[in-house]
Amino acid sequence: METFHIHVNGIVQGVGFRPMIYHLAKKLNLKGYVKNDSNGVNIFFNASASEAIGFLKRIKLAAPAKSKIIAAELFRVPDQIYFDFTIRVEDNKASGKQVLLSPDTATCPNCLAELNDAKNRRYRYPFITCTECGPRYSIMNSLPYERHNTAMQAFTMCKSCRDEYKDINSRRFFSQTNSCTDCGMKLMLYNDATTIISTDTETILSRIKNNLQQGEIIAVKGIGGYLLFCDANNAQAIRTLRARKYRATKPFAILYPGIKSVQRSFELNDQEKELLKSPAAPIVLLVPKPWALNELAVKEIAPGLQQLGVMVPNNPLLELIGNDFGKPLIATSANISGSPIVYDDDDALNYLFDIADFVVSNNREVIIPQDDSVVQVSKYTHQQLIFRRSRGYAPSFLDYRPKTNQCILSTGAFLKSSFTLSVNGNVFVSQFLGSAESFESQQMYRQTLKYWLDMYEAKPKIIVTDMHPGYFSHKYAFEFAEKFDAKVKLIQHHExxxxxxxxxxxxxxxxxxxxxxxxxxxxxxxxxxxxxxxxxxxxxxxxxxxxxFNYFPTIAGDKTALEPRIAALCILAESEHQPSGLKEKFTIAEFNNYHALIKNANLFTSSAGRIFDAVASLLGLCDKQSYEGEAAMYLQRAAALYVDENAFNMDxxxxxxxxxxxxxxxxxxxxxxxxxxxxxxxxxxxxxxxxxxxxxxxxxxxxxxxxxxxxxxxxxxxxxxxxxxxxxxxxxxxxxxxxxxxxxxxxxxxxxxxxxxxxxxxxxxxxxxxxxxxxxxxxxxxxx
Missing domain, CATH: 3.30.420.560 (Nucleotidyltransferase; domain 5)
Incomplete structure (x- = not known):
């Protein structure tokens, strides 16, 4: 009997890969072991050459649904005799870490069934998970994926959970996030930064429901950070939330209890339905049906827009909150507009009471913060458009294989920041990290990048960045280049x-x-x-x-981007055809000042985005934006109303x-x-x-x-x-x-x-x- 080694890499940790290997090996009567390593999953076993080849083929066919294999290789190794097949857990400190990380995934149907089964011991347990679902990326401290390398290390499994963990017939066989009401996470309800009202789950859930019904705003700690909730049909509550968040008109997302309630209230095709039900469970932009206006304060939720961002619960706590309330809820990141999502518990207690009336926390650490991902399916050709790639999708990126194992860091742009790291033959594209205008967003960028460099013990040799010397990402690239003695390469933004x-x-x-x-x-x-x-x-x-596009002046720093009326003025500055209505959009002092700036402008743009803005202003749709893309969205909506009536017919x-x-x-x-x-x-x-x-x-x-x-x-x-x-x-x-x-x-x-x-x-x-x-x-x- 010979000894073989199978190495599998890709998204193969945190997806039930080892239990699958174990069951398959037992079925084939193979002896050996499987373990997670920093380079993926490794299997050592005794077999004949034909059995080994067959085992590899069976592994590829039986791979768990949420896994993605990018490499699976079979090697003959020195003989060693094994007497059983086991799953090994070892501290692997090897360098050259290669394994990809699994994203956080929404609660699976089996866990949802248990959550709502009064006879199940995890009935209404807000942190129910299994090998198929739950937090992964957001709780990882280091590699490989083992409980002691995650935020779950703080929780010791009780006897019942330990028995499940060891039971080869259990859905939670070797589930690293396994816990229950006896040994797992606890909720905490605060009514100020130092006062805990309750730690009893049912009491807290009841208070959440009652407070929401009374029009109050609740901050709740989710998988990737804190979210803010209020009644989506309470216009005053939504106006209060906008005022406290300094978010004048930017749309809010809505949490519905489940797919059926979404189908009742929104136009929902199969593709959109599958997105909502998918492991990523993103926010999906949907068009409400007429009767949805009776259950939603639409004018306050998404002023001037036709579509609304809709989500269904992506974790068991949201499942309980959504179903208990029974109606749609506003669900938005807990932050001040322009800053990143709050995820640290101390920050939540210190800052969120400026927005929320109550804060619901828990005692599991969020290591990596993430916003919800946002997706749209276009109405006529069903093209999927990702607006924000974050929870459920980030960070591993399997669609591009680098040519070398050289460590390369690219630092991204400015307004929609992300970084990309190529290390040991793999590519990671970070989650959306906010806009680097705020100090808090810059800090989150730094912390997340440090996490990745530490996780993979990476030292970039090349750092690629944007040409713009004023971008945070550009300056940071040179800071890192000095730290790692790396070379910097500048790439033009549009290229x-x-x-x-x-x-x-x-x-x-x-x-x-x-x-x-x-x-x-x-x-x-x-x-x-x-x-x-x-x-x-x-x-x-x-x-x-x-x-x-032909150049036109851009003036007053970023004011041209913030005020579509200025973009219109710049484009028409040298034209003899200036409408009187344009001048009326400014005070006399503003108009004269901006004309003087335009006359002496030394900076010009070909921006299509500013052209959309200018047209929106000239059509009276938006003169000043409270968020990026607002004017263009109003312009799109106006055009869509024409197309709804006339299709794509234009004269x-x-x-x-x-x-x-x-x-x-x-x-x-x-x-x-x-x-x-x-x-x-x-x-x-x-x-x-x-x-x-x-x-x-x-x-x-x-x-x-x-x-x-x-x-x-x-x-x-x-x-x-x-x-x-x-x-x-x-x-x-x-x-x-x-x-x-x-x-x-x-x-x-x-x-x-x-x-x-x-x-x-x-x-x-x-x-x-x-x-x-x-x-x-x-x-x-x-x-x-």
Missing amino acids: AHFAAVLAENKLIKKEEPVLGIIWDGTGLGTDRNIWGGEFFKYENNQMDRVNH GSYIKEWEADGPVPTAIMIRNILADVASGKSTYYIAAKFHYSMVCLIGGIAERLSINHICFSGGVFQNALLVDWIKTKYANKYQLYFHINLSPGDENISFGQLVYHESGMKSKPASQNTLSRVKINNEVINNL
Whole structure:
């Protein structure tokens, strides 16, 4: 009898892989052992060569549903005799850690059934889990995945749980998160930072229900941090929550008790239903049915918008709260708007009573904080769009395999921050880490990155970052480079976007040219202008910026991005066609001041995001934004109302012909919009026609360049209507590629930076100073 070793890597820890191996080995009468290591799962056993090959094949076929195997290899090793098959638990301190981490997953159907079964010993236990479900990433301290390496190390299993853990016929055989009411986590209800009202689960759940019914706001510690809850049909409670969070109009998500209640109140197709029911259990944007307005204070939840973010309980505590209350609840991250989610217990008690009336905590540590992920399925072509990649999806990324084992860190962008780490042949894309405008978000970024570098004992040799010297991620890259004696490489923002979508769609080695449509709000260009409405050609591993929207001034730091009325003023600054209504959007002093700034502007932009903003302002939809993308969302909604009535039928476009070698004439588009406004065309029609113009522009560029493959990236392509219109018009003419498992927004920048560097991409330098009057210096750039 020979001895063999099978090594399996991928997402193979925390998903029930070892119990599966154990059962399979017992069934095949094999002797040996299986263990988790820092490089994956390792199995040593006695068998004949044919039995060993058959065992490997059976492992691949029997792999747990939530596992993802990226490598499974069989080796002949020196003979050793085993007398039984066991699961070993060892402290593995080896270097070169490779194993991927499992994401946190929603409560499985079996645990939900037990949670609601009055005869089960875990009836209404708020922390019920098994090998199939529960927290993983958020509770990990170190590798490999063993109980003593997680936040569960603080809890010793009682005899009943220990018996289950050892019982090969139990669903909790070798479940590292196993616990119950006797030995597990405890809830704590606070009514101020130092006073615990109760630690009794049923008392706390009853108080939560009653307080919510009375219109109060409750902070509850979930899997990835604290969430805030209030009655979704209590307009006053929602207004109070907005005031306390300093969140004027940004939409809130809604927690429904279950899928059936969502189906009753929202338009829900099979794809959306599967997303809600999936292990990731993200927030899904849905359109409410008319009668949902009777159970929701819609105007307070999502002012001016047609869709609402809907979630169902993703952990047993939320399951109990949602079902006890029996009606929809506002569920939003516990923070002040602009800051990251609160996850530390001390911070929660010190700060959350400024927002919440009561705080419900528990005694299990959240090691890695995560917001809920957000997803939308487009209405007409069913394209899935990830708006925020976090709980349930992060951190392991299996869709790209680096060429080398060299440790590379890419630090991402600014507004939608993330980092990407390539280490020991694996790629990790962090969860959404907020916008680096706030000190708290920067601290969370630093802490999460330190966690990853410590976890994998990683020392980056190359650090890739954005060109913009004012970005936190740029400055941090140089700090880390000094610490690790690493080299820094700068990648242009929009080229990183393009590299990300190319890699996701496996187009890096494409022999035919690929057109990249990269539209977003802002990114420093290689000509020192602010890019954002870009057209690239990718061929032979080289990017060439082939066109862009015509430049217009950008002034007053970030005020142009915050106030769509200023974007409109900038675009129309040199036009003879300035509508009187535009001037009325400003005081006399403001109007004169902004015109003076425009006249002397030394910073210019091609931003498609600002063009959307300007159109929204000119149509009277939004002049000042309280959150990023607000104006564009109102514009999208107006266009969608036209499309709902008329489908994708439009009688013309604002973009006709322009010089083949010239930029896209932004001013002409805006002038034609103003003509439609002056002629009394409806806002819905004009908004839709603008979208149609942008769609036509894509086809015009592709046709002129004779390119049949088109990629899309950038925050503008979170616009589901625009995506649907593109796919409807061009699906039978061009090969169209969108992001698959990443957001089209700036969250994908860090991954694109890694891909650009690791693939050895090059780019043609952009022409310097496209406008003769443009003279940019770092002082101006730093003040953006």
